[in-house]
Amino acid sequence: MLLNVSFVAETRSLDNQFDCEDVNEACLKEAKGKRLWKKVRYQLIEYHSLPGFLRDNEFILGYYRSEWPLKQVFLSIFSIHNETLNVWTHLIGFFLFLFLTIYTATKAPDLMDLSSLQRLSDMIRRANLHKIHPELLNCLPSLAFPSMDFLSSVSGNIRELLANCLPDRFSHTNQTENSILHGVTDDVMNMVAPLMNRSITRWPFFAFLGGAMFCLLASSTCHLLACHSARLSYIVLRCDYAGIAALITTSFYPPVYYSFMCNPFFCNLYLSFITVLGITTIVFSLLPFFQGPKFRVYRASLFFVMGVSGVVPLVHKLIVFRNQPEAIQTTGYEVLMGVLYGLGALIYATRVPERWRPGKFDIAGHSHQLFHILVVAAAYTHYRAGLLYLRWRDLKGC
Template sequence: MEQQERGNAKGMRTVEFEALPDYMRDNEYITGHYRLEWPLKHTLLSIFTIHNETLNVWTHLLGFIFFLCLTIYTATKLPNVSDLPVPSKANLHRLQSDVYSSLPSLPNMAELQAELRTALPNWVGNCLPENSTSHSNGTVHCIFQTIKDDVANMVYPHSQRPITRWPFFVFLGGATFCLLASTSFHWLCCHSERLYMIFLRLDYSGIAALIAASFYPPVYYSFMCTPYLRNMYLTAITLLGIATIIVSLFPAFQNPKYRSCRAILFSGMAIWGIAPVVHKVILHKDQPEALHTTAYEIGMGCFYVLGVLVYATRIPERWKPGKFDIAGHSHQLFHILVIAGAYTHYQAGLLYLKWRDLKGC
């Protein structure tokens, strides 16, 4: 056929769907411009040529570079303890002297207690119980330590006791791995059946890793102060993610007839995330940050679900087969929606960090 005779600069021709072996027959609505069993050198160089995988490669390659830069930026720009002010030791020593000087030689303990409770009403409750009738240096030290802790909290609030960042970087790691695995598959899949199957499995594993990793920031920071709930949700999504990755690595699962099954499995895994989000809103309904992060998560979910629907229904190429072979077909749209969803989730992660850094538990 005319298209089969069409070659690129290196003399490697593209073929139509009917010429493909069974393992490459994934979407009959993309009728042409397939690379088939190209030598490795030409396969690598094909990133700079026009075929029906060109935009699939570049959408996620640029996405990978973007998220790699985001990861580096986040790691270097998020505030650390060393970036924040430390209370002055001289001020704390001066405060200690003031505490001692505020203990005058009064005739009896009742007058001393009254004086302290008037001068330091918020600090002496635990050190001078209501019915206390004794006084000692331990009481003075107790008062000083209480004041010291309070002042440290005013000068050195919860944001200086840094919230752990690793859940956020788990998400960023999952996103970069997913985008890199997808790029590799669409770039190298035309070399041989063996390479096709290896990278296809990695591609599905990357999607599962992204979905599972996306749960870590919202679950960890939403339930940071309730370890039981936090660990329960994280354990459940981790096990579900591992199971999905294992299933994705089975060769039989890559058969095109399981396309709908794959879509259901991955979308079901994502939909399961509704539970911790709803639980978070109920638990923190009085905190604006909980609602703001939820809005971002709803946006992320919409991008992902729309991407899955486009991928599973093969819209728009099913409406006009052959018209979207090079640009605009469902897999390219799916890639763009995945990047949009992941970036929305990144913004939600920044809100989580700001929320917990400022307010703690």
């Protein structure tokens, strides 16, 4: 009887040992399976495996992220996939325009003053005042290289200052010299007056910089987060389209405002028209059907029409200011900007070069990346034009 009990106990002990080993082995397999699934789950997939909301460009065949958790989506900004360059091209552009905004607010006015002073100094030297009165530059040495402090001191009455400096010579000079002096002092006053009354508003220029930053940041966010879920993709895509419309709309503000600031009717007319068109485009972009791949050409065409609408105020400016060199210079920048935007929209709509060799441009070189680069280049070109507008109006006013 005791032998039987001992045998049964030993048998049960062996069974429990085998059960524990089986459980441990099962746990190990399960843990390995979870780790493997985690690795596989965050692997890049091909186009044919994508859910419908992520299918946009059938010529990009691989390296897609699909329905990743937000943590993994955010971390993917530092990994390689077919959206990496789409994210970084506009993210770098955003930081570029953030720097330009700070630079414009702090440094650009000083640079414009220096440019204005240089022009004034050149004009005075060309006037050859020392040939009329050799003592003049000894009396007013600052006149050869004027500073802002000097301009402030003489802005009240340059002719009176000259008379006080050379009372005898100035009052008894012959008629020819007197007319030359009067002409020179009038020219100096005409240049000093705008410098002493620099009240040209900057809001149109900063509105453009704000629109550019919003567009670039919205685009980067869209390309980074759209793969998370259909709901988040729906939201960020609309932000992306709104950003494009905001960039195009605010791009009109500096050229329209600074070209027609002295003609309120046309200034308000053009600004109102482009603002209404921009808001309409943003509202239209919020419609769900507008996001489908089959509307790619319509999306590009809508934004293209917004850009082309700027031809009217551009031609109007050239007619009104055809003798102003600043009008020609700014127009050159604006034409280059339009060419860059138009080329970008054409590449985006036609999906070249990936349509020529599907799968060869999945990581780098596909149409959307080229579109992004051209957008940043066009916006920077417009920034350069904006600086010319500010300098022009600061010097000459209306």
